[in-house]
Amino acid sequence: MTGPIPGTGVDLAESRPAARTRSPLRRHGLRRAGLVGWLFILPALAFYAVFVLRPILVTFQYSLYTWDGIGPSTWAGFGNYVKVFTDPGLFASILNAVKLIVFFSAIPVVLGLAIASTIRRIATSRLALVARTVIFLPQVIPLVAAGIAWSWLLSSTGVVNQVLTYLGLGGITRAWLGDFSTALPAVGVIGAWVLLGLCTLLLLAGMSKIDPALFEAARLDGAGPMREFLSIVLPSLRQEIAVCVTVTVIAALASFDIVYISTQGGPGNATMVPGLEIYYLAFSERRVGVASALAVVLMLLVIAVALPIQRLTRDRSS
Amino acid sequence: MSRRARPRWHTAALVVITGGTLAAGCAAPGSDAPKAEPATGTSASTAPACGTAPVTLKAYFETGFPLPKALTTEFTKQHPNVTWNIREDQFAVITQNAPRVLADDPPDLMRLPQVSELVKDDLLKNMDGYAKAFGWDAWPASQLQQMRLAPGGKTRGEGSLYAMGLNFSMTGVFYNKKLAARIGMSAPPTTLAGLDDLLAKAKAAGVDPIAQFNGGATGGLAFPLQNLMAAYGPAAPINDWIFQKPGATIDTPSNLQAARHLEKWIKAGYFWKDVNAVDYATMMSRFIGGKGLFMFDGDWESGNLDKQMAGDAGFFLMPSAQDGGKLAAMSAPLVFGVGARAKNADCAAFFLNWVATDSKARDITVEVGGSHPMGPAGAHMPAVKPGTVTESTLAAGAKIVEDNGAMDFIANATGAIYAKSWTPNLQKMVAGQQTPEGLLTAVQGDYTSQAGGN
Structure with a gap:
């Protein structure tokens, strides 16, 4: 799902100049060249069709039936979609995913910007290398392992509560993942920790592309670090920020692994998200139709949220 | 943007590809479902057996439970022509895979989750013929009751037999003998009031009264709740509800008393403060580590506790609310079934009969599995070491048979009732967001909509 969305903007921007240089060939052999081109991407396209397009279409088809996954199915029309929006439990899971965007997207991007500009300032020192590695580490660790480690940290006797007690804050200690009011934020913190590294690294890479002369000129004009950040860094990083926001928003809306490992949707559905709900519906309750309908709704929601982000940055940069 | 850049025939090609993939999935889902033979049952005049020719049985077991493998090893020793091709998975995986595996690649012998839905799809062998041939019908009826399904595949507990147990487990209350001595508990309580007394004493003495799990998708407070239900009322209506008998309800006056009693325990602080974040494994390690006087659990842990808390763990059945009242316990067979289209069904049935009747097999069942x-x-029953937990759980099994108090687990009423209804509502009750009345009404509502179909 992540592939085509961030891809469309970037690929086209790069392919346009290439198409222009090839234009003398146009009248002569475009048709042949085009055919050969299609031949080259045929294997990839076949895989894409079989493993991406077909499952999407089949999911949509399943969503129109009432089916237990094995026996005969009955036509349900759009009844399953009505269920998705009228069942308070299913709709609540979508709301939870939207709430997770704050943790999965806002925190990593804002914090990532701050960290990346700090690291950029000390770029030549050894500390920068260490900091980069440490911050990117969560990306390397499998999500399942991260989820298990965090559920220990956040348990009632875990490190988080030990530190709080040591600081004299014993009164607010609790089983963070088992408390109705803190479970969803606690899951969000795990997500923020995982995605912070990705955002920092992307933004850092973007920063290294900025012409150093710009900073020099700004400094000569008497700009402080804050002015440099607002006038040079932020505008130059528009593309990178868009990629970060897109990837993290999708991670929030389509979250599954972290929630499955740390809370399984509990306590009392406080952390239930669509990804997990789809899994339970399809494989535990064997309501394949409703599960597929929710999956289609989730996919449309992701597209509806991700496309405007793409458009926003493309319009300004062109 | 992309639309303008792409020549028209590229779009056409995409349409062809898309159309092709769509066409590939066009038939209504499930229309290719395998048609099983009519489920009339095997009409064997002589008892089926494994014969003498070499045969390989395909089996699908649960990871982490050594009993089935120990039994198959012994079986091959006695019947050398039978070899095994065993695949293992976590129970959660088996639960999700069972229908597909039974439809596509049916094993001769398989560890099963809830059977109703598998029967509905004609995936399990009807075992009535085997029951007749081997004389299983003469066993205590309660052993096989949970694996029977009435015609129509809805009501459980009566009708044809669709699976068989390797053993049957028993639940009750484990206790830590050292902590019991500290609060002056000399013998297991005989009434609910007596149990309440001990809980209060433990709380006052700074001992954690109850070790229980209630985190994630597994609401372990269903264990004490069902035990309380059986303490306040008879076991039969609870079974009727689990078996989906028409008109059955969980929202009864005696069950409400039980739910209120559980709420009283929660409010008195008898459970751990973080019980909503405690999973099963954490509960076990804390109880073994001496954190918790009582624990509501089953005899599949007897062997484990005898090893890890040798001499320090005890077991008793949940006492009744009335002095001398009948006792009840959740008791369920370790369910194994035969695929409807399995190749060696007769040999698999012979194995299941052997497990229950061969004395060496019964020894292994108790020694390795810990259950009856x-x-x-x-x-034949093997001799067990006196004073062990295993001895008390086996004795409890006999008492339950005598009182006719075997119940299935309230979590097994429908496929989704545990994860979607009991668990969230019990977790809410712990957090003070659900009342005992609300708990039963909510569960009954979900039950009605789930049992009614999709």
């Missing part, structure tokens, strides 16, 4: 073997009343 299936089979006729008064069949």
Whole structure:
């Protein structure tokens, strides 16, 4: 799902100049060249069709039936979609995913910007290398392992509560993942920790592309670090920020692994998200139709949220 | 943007590809479902057996439970022509895979989750013929009751037999003998009031009264809740509800008393403060580590506790609210079934019969599995070390049979009732967001909509 969305903007921007240089060939052999081109991407396209397009279409088809996954199915029309929006439990899971965007997207991007500009300032020192590695580490660790480690940290006797007690804050200690009011934020913190590294690294890479002369000129004009950040860094990083926001928003809306490992949707559905709900519906309750309908709704929601982000940055940069 | 850049025939090609993939999935889902033979049952005149020709049985077991493998090894020793091709998975995986595996690649012998839905799809062998041939019908009826399904595949507990147990487990209350001595508990309580007394004493003495799990998708407070239900009322209506008998309800006056009693325990602080974040494994390690006087759990842990808390763990059945009242316990067979289209069904059935009747097999069942073997009343029982938990759980099994108090687990009423209804509502009750009345009404509502169909 992540592939085509961030891809469309970037690929086209790069392919346009290439198409222009090839234009003398146009009248002569475009048709042949085009055919050969299609031949080259045929294997990839076949895989894409079989493993991406077909499952999407089949999911949509399943969503129109009432089916237990094995026996005969009955036509349900759009009844399953009505269920998705009228069942308070299913709709609540979508709301939870939207709430997770704050943790999965806002925190990593804002914090990532701050960290990346700090690291950029000390770029030549050894500390920068260490900091980069440490911050990117969560990306390397499998999500399942991260989820298990965090559920220990956040348990009632875990490190988080030990530190709080040591600081004299014993009164607010609790089983963070088992408390109705803190479970969803606690899951969000795990997500923020995982995605912070990705955002920092992307933004850092973007920063290294900025012409150093710009900073020099700004400094000569008497700009402080804050002015440099607002006038040079932020505008130059528009593309990178868009990629970060897109990837993290999708991670929030389509979250599954972290929630499955740390809370399984509990306590009392406080952390239930669509990804997990789809899994339970399809494989535990064997309501394949409703599960597929929710999956289609989730996919449309992701597209509806991700496309405007793409458009926003493309319009300004062109 | 992309639309303008792409020549028209590229779009056409995409349409062809898309159309092709769509066409590939066009038939209504499930229309290719395998048609099983009519489920009339095997009409064997002589008892089926494994013969003498070499045969390989395909089996699908649960990871982490050594009993089935120990039994198959012994079986091959006695019947050398039978070899095994065993695949293992976590129970959660088996639960999700069972229908597909039974439809596509049916094993001769398989560890099963809830059977109703598998029967509905004609995936399980009807075992009535085997029951007749081997004489299983003469065993205590309660052993096989949970694996029976009425015609129509909805009501459980009566009708044809669709699976068989390797043993049957028993639940009750484990206790830590050292902590019990500290609060002056000399013998297990005989009434609910007596149990309440001990809980209060433990709380006052700074001992954690109850070790229980209630985190994630597994609401372990269903264990004490069902025990309380059986303490306040008879076991039969609870079974009727689990078996989906028409008109059955969980929202009864005696069950409400039980739910209120559980709420009283929660409010008194008898459970851990973080019980909503405690999973099963954490509960076990804390109880073994001496954190918790009582624990509501089953005899599949007897062997484990005898090893890890040798001499320090005890077991008793949940006492009744009335002095001398009948006792009840959740008790369920370790369910194994035969695929409807399995190749060696007869040999698999012979194995299941052997497990229940061969004395060496019964020894293994108790030694390795810790639970009571299936089979006729008064069949061979191995000697167990006196004073062990295993001894008390086996004795409890006999008492439950005497009181006719075996219940299935309220979590097994429908496929989704545990994860979607009991668990969230019990977790809410712990957090003070659900009342006992609300708990029963909510669960009954979900039950009605789930049992009614999709």
